[in-house]
Amino acid sequence: MNPETLAALDWQDNARRLDEDGWAVIPGLLDEATCRSLSALYAQGTGFRSRVVMGRHGFGRGEYCYFSYPLPPLVTTLREKIYPFLVPTANRWMERMGFPVRFPSDHQSFLARCHAAGQTRPTPLLLRYGAGDYNCLHQDLYGEHVFPIQLAVLLSCPERDFTGGEFVLTEQRPRMQSRADVVPLRMGDAVLFAVSQRPKAGARGDYRVTLRHGVSRVRSGLRHTLGLIFHDAA
Ligand SMILES: O=C(O)CCC(=O)C(=O)O
Numbered sequence: 001m002n003p004e005t006l007a008a009l010d011w012q013d014n015a016r017r018l019d020e021d022g023w024a025v026i027p028g029l030l031d032e033a034t035c036r037s038l039s040a041l042y043a044q045g046t047g048f049r050s051r052v053v054m055g056r057h058g059f060g061r062g063e064y065c066y067f068s069y070p071l072p073p074l075v076t077t078l079r080e081k082i083y084p085f086l087v088p089t090a091n092r093w094m095e096r097m098g099f100p101v102r103f104p105s106d107h108q109s110f111l112a113r114c115h116a117a118g119q120t121r122p123t124p125l126l127l128r129y130g131a132g133d134y135n136c137l138h139q140d141l142y143g144e145h146v147f148p149i150q151l152a153v154l155l156s157c158p159e160r161d162f163t164g165g166e167f168v169l170t171e172q173r174p175r176m177q178s179r180a181d182v183v184p185l186r187m188g189d190a191v192l193f194a195v196s197q198r199p200k201a202g203a204r205g206d207y208r209v210t211l212r213h214g215v216s217r218v219r220s221g222l223r224h225t226l227g228l229i230f231h232d233a234a
């Protein structure tokens with residue numbers, strides 16, 4: 001992955017799919033070698049600020065580790081270089097939902113805002129699921145400052161490295177029942193998705209829907225993911 005690859009992506013189409021569905025897949029964001037080397041960091045166990053065993057918190061089953069600063073260079077690059085392409089959608093969503101917040105065009109300025117408010121801990125993470133593991137539906141909110149779109153990259157190969165373990169999104173509409181989507185991902189694919197709320201166009205104008213994401217039960221093997229959240233944590 002290099003910055004030119006990112007600039008060459010169809011961000012207008014990504015924005016359109018985020019508006020319509022609340023998520024968009026970037027096929028083949030990372031190549032297999034990069035996926036393998038990122039997954040290998042998990043077993044190495046260094047460069048992380050904390051490890052969370054999901055079962056201990058009722059978050060599901062499996063575990064994840066938050067990177068510490070400085071992040072691995074590739075993770076910093078992805079976070080800094082992808083962010084600016086998402087800002088127009090993020091700002092449009094805030095406007096359409098009637099929220100006053102607007103996001104600066106560069107990630108460093110947004111992080112400075114998080115840090116000034118006490119959200120200083122890095123949120124990018126690696127997740128690892130074995131057979132029987134899953135991630136309950138959740139939202140990655142870590143304080144007052146929330147960038148409304150995040151990214152996850154599947155680092156393992158479905159059917160070869162693991163079975164089951166699908167990325168799931170639910171959308172809760174006001175006074176209606178929730179709708180689920182399963183996002184088809186191959187190794188190295190990234191999914192952009194709404195962290196929490198997003199506007200949806202309806203017959204009588206925009207209304208807000210609430211998204212949650214999770215992972216269905218892994219049936220066999222080992223599944224790794226890279227999670228990229230643009231706000232830091234309190
Ligand atoms: O493992 C996954 O696909 C989901 C990871 C996740 O919850 C996240 O990146 O925030």
Ligand SMILES: [Fe+2]
Nearest residue numbers: 139140213227
């Ligand atoms: Fe998450």
